[in-house]
Amino acid sequence: MGRLRQKGKAGAAKAYVTRSKAIKRLQCSLADFRRLCILKGIFPREPRHRKRANKGSSAPTSFYYAKDIAYLAHEPILKKLREHKAFAKKLARALGRGEWSSAKSLEDNKPVYRLDHIIKERYPTFTDAVRDIDDALCMIFLFASLPSKDRISASLVDNCSRLAAEWQLYVMRTHSLRKVFLSIKGVYYQAEIMDQPVTWLVPYQFTQNIPSDVDVRVMLTFLELYQTLLGFVFFKLYTDIGLAYPPPLDIHKQDSGAGIGAFNLEENTRNRLLSTLPSSTGQPEDAKVSSKTVRQAIKALARSSVPEDEREANDLLHDADMGDQDEEFVLRPSTSNPEDAANLPTLHSLSSLPRSHVANLFAPYTFFLSRETSRPIFEFVVCCFGGRIGWSGTSGSGSPFEETDDSITHVIIDRPPIRRFDETEAELSRRQRRKYIQPQWVVDCINNGKILLEEPYLQGKTLPPHLSPFGEREGAYDPHADINDDTDEEGEENGIMEDDKKSDIEHPMDEPLVTALEVAHSNPAAIRAAELQAEAAGMDYGTFEKRLAKSQTKATRVQEQTSGVEEMNKMMLSNKQRKLYEKIKYSERKRHAEVR
Numbered sequence: 001m002g003r004l005r006q007k008g009k010a011g012a013a014k015a016y017v018t019r020s021k022a023i024k025r026l027q028c029s030l031a032d033f034r035r036l037c038i039l040k041g042i043f044p045r046e047p048r049h050r051k052r053a054n055k056g057s058s059a060p061t062s063f064y065y066a067k068d069i070a071y072l073a074h075e076p077i078l079k080k081l082r083e084h085k086a087f088a089k090k091l092a093r094a095l096g097r098g099e100w101s102s103a104k105s106l107e108d109n110k111p112v113y114r115l116d117h118i119i120k121e122r123y124p125t126f127t128d129a130v131r132d133i134d135d136a137l138c139m140i141f142l143f144a145s146l147p148s149k150d151r152i153s154a155s156l157v158d159n160c161s162r163l164a165a166e167w168q169l170y171v172m173r174t175h176s177l178r179k180v181f182l183s184i185k186g187v188y189y190q191a192e193i194m195d196q197p198v199t200w201l202v203p204y205q206f207t208q209n210i211p212s213d214v215d216v217r218v219m220l221t222f223l224e225l226y227q228t229l230l231g232f233v234f235f236k237l238y239t240d241i242g243l244a245y246p247p248p249l250d251i252h253k254q255d256s257g258a259g260i261g262a263f264n265l266e267e268n269t270r271n272r273l274l275s276t277l278p279s280s281t282g283q284p285e286d287a288k289v290s291s292k293t294v295r296q297a298i299k300a301l302a303r304s305s306v307p308e309d310e311r312e313a314n315d316l317l318h319d320a321d322m323g324d325q326d327e328e329f330v331l332r333p334s335t336s337n338p339e340d341a342a343n344l345p346t347l348h349s350l351s352s353l354p355r356s357h358v359a360n361l362f363a364p365y366t367f368f369l370s371r372e373t374s375r376p377i378f379e380f381v382v383c384c385f386g387g388r389i390g391w392s393g394t395s396g397s398g399s400p401f402e403e404t405d406d407s408i409t410h411v412i413i414d415r416p417p418i419r420r421f422d423e424t425e426a427e428l429s430r431r432q433r434r435k436y437i438q439p440q441w442v443v444d445c446i447n448n449g450k451i452l453l454e455e456p457y458l459q460g461k462t463l464p465p466h467l468s469p470f471g472e473r474e475g476a477y478d479p480h481a482d483i484n485d486d487t488d489e490e491g492e493e494n495g496i497m498e499d500d501k502k503s504d505i506e507h508p509m510d511e512p513l514v515t516a517l518e519v520a521h522s523n524p525a526a527i528r529a530a531e532l533q534a535e536a537a538g539m540d541y542g543t544f545e546k547r548l549a550k551s552q553t554k555a556t557r558v559q560e561q562t563s564g565v566e567e568m569n570k571m572m573l574s575n576k577q578r579k580l581y582e583k584i585k586y587s588e589r590k591r592h593a594e595v596r
Contacts, residue, residue: 007055016045016053016063026072031217032081038221039077039118042068080113087111115228129233130196136226137200140164143223145203151216156223163230165260166247168380170237173265175359177384179469180443187377188470193237199470205374244268257396259376358449362387362442368403370413371395373439378412381442410435410454412442417460440466 005011017025023033037043044062047053053063072078087110094103123129144161148154171177171191178197179190186203210216238245244266253262363386369375375395382389390399390408401407413436423431441457447469456464534544570578 012047012049012053013055015066016047017066017069018054019044019062019064022064022069022072025069026078028078028081032078034218035081035221036072036075036078038218039115039225040072040075041122042072076117077113077115080111083111115225116232118225119229119232123229126233126236127194127196129229130194130198133230133233134199135222136230137164137167137198139219139223139226140167140230141200141202145205146208146210149210151210152220156220159227160223162246162249163227163234165263166234166238166245167230168260169247169263169265170234170241172260172380172383173243174241175384175386177381177446180381180446181468181470182440182443182466183468188468190470202377205376239268242268253398256398258398259379259396261398358385360386361445361449361451365409366390366401366405366407367442368405368408368411369395370411370415373412373414378439378442381446385446404430406430406433408434410437412437412439413459414439415459438463440464 007013019033023030026033026036028036042064045065047063050063051058054061087106091103091106094100094106119129123132140160140163143152143157144164146152146157148157176191176193177189178192179188181188186201188199188201190197190199192198235245238247247263247265250258250262250264362382365387367378367382367387367389369378369389369391371392371394375391379389379391388400388407390401390403390405392403393399411434417436435454436459437454437457438459438461440463441452441454444457444464444466445452531541531544535541539547570581573581
């Protein structure tokens with residue numbers, strides 16, 4: 001005889017736990033429970049039968065998996081949070097009694113938790129971490145633009161600004177930027193890192209205010225996790241391209257408004273050691289590097305920091321210890337494919353490949369920013385594609401050249417043209433040699449992957465529409481589409497318009513009715529507009545109602561026939577095929593809803 005199942009101890013009632021029971025089981029506060037769930041990536045679940053999961057109760061509540069709560073019970077951060085709760089009680093007691101020395105010692109030994117193990121758990125591979133830094137970058141750039149207040153400390157804003165600058169420096173150094181879109185919210189960027197598209201949003205440089213209805217504590221918890229994640233990711237990205245992380249910061253340049261130019265990119269110590277190997281040994285670069293050569297290079301670097309009287313003793317000790325070990329790094333061919341063994345791609349060989357033309361799109365040009373344009377945006381964008389850019393002193397220090405430089409080819413300006421009567425001949429000739437273009441030209445060139453004509457983007461002209469390059473749906477804007485495709489689409493549209501005109505000639509009174517039927521369910525105001533059109537055409541209200549009802553009946557009949565044919569076709573499918581068909585239709589409806 002099987003084991004009897006008791007009500008409330010099996011099925012959904014056992015698999016799910018309410019939030020109040022989870023907090024009681026973990027013995028923590030609601031704020032600590034929220035923090036744990038955010039850091040560990042645990043979120044509420046929706047059971048199929050809420051009444052069964054809540055053991056017969058229909059009260060509204062949040063449910064979590066019981067296994068997730070059991071997983072949280074063994075989290076080391078939970079132990080640190082309990083220690084912090086006890087620390088707060090002891091500190092309050094010491095301050096209340098006036099025991100300042102005890103309070104100071106308690107403050108010095110304050111329990112602090114780390115999130116390194118959580119990053120390793122949630123992102124087992126580096127590609128997973130790169131794929132998930134979109135939200136982290138958006139949050140970092142958002143907090144970097146916020147003012148420091150009681151809830152947001154100045155050190156937090158400075159750290160976010162530093163992480164944002166480090167990310168921009170890496171993208172500029174590797175030329176990884178692919179798409180840019182200037183929207184109302186801010187500037188959308190997309191870069192390609194480790195074959196993974198990374199999209200983030202940067203707000204415009206306006207004064208930001210924190211709304212009162214936003215829970216900043218939840219955002220700060222996310223930010224705490226994102227700062228740790230980006231620290232790991234940036235360290236790996238910088239070391240892979242041979243740069244030291246974190247890049248050193250020049251305080252004087254930062255105080256003078258240099259922006260990302262205040263950071264100095266330096267090579268890693270290991271790469272500097274490897275770069276000195278051929279020069280120190282006197283051998284060609286293609287020669288094999290042995291362990292003896294490496295030891296000699298290390299000795300040469302060590303001698304520079306050791307006094308001369310100690311060098312001889314150190315050399316004798318090193319020679320006695322190392323002996324005559326002379327193992328060489330020899331490339332072993334494969335037994336299966338001996339020809340392909342020597343042609344395996346490495347990080348060094350991939351980095352030495354020639355870059356595409358798009359990566360150096362602005363390399364032949366030199367830009368100068370007018371004072372009303374945003375320097376952080378266009379400095380980042382132009383440098384990502386190999387161009388040189390300068391700015392006036394009012395936008396900050398660190399400009400590589402002045403406005404009078406003869407190498408300037410384009411001036412990015414965003415104000416109407418003003419005619420000057422006191423212009424000298426040198427200034428007039430300099431202005432005639434340059435192209436004064438609006439900022440949209442730079443972004444459209446990047447999205448199209450080529451240099452566009454400057455004529456539609458000149459100063460003071462009406463700009464062409466700036467469309468989003470992020471359309472991944474069918475029929476969305478494609479900046480790389482040919483002109484022939486546009487002409488074909490225009491021809492098809494003209495043909496459709498001609499067919500509509502022919503039908504209108506045959507039935508001149510049906511146009512307002514068709515318009516009303518198309519938007520009757522979505523916009524009832526259009527029916528009123530069609531009614532006014534029918535009245536202007538001389539049709540009375542009774543005839544209009546009859547034609548409207550007749551057209552609605554016809555449309556309903558066509559819809560029923562179509563649905564009937566679909567139902568008949570679904571009846572011929574097997575159970576497995578029917579479920580697959582329903583999934584496809586569900587995804588199509590969801591995609592159409594997102595497009596709308």
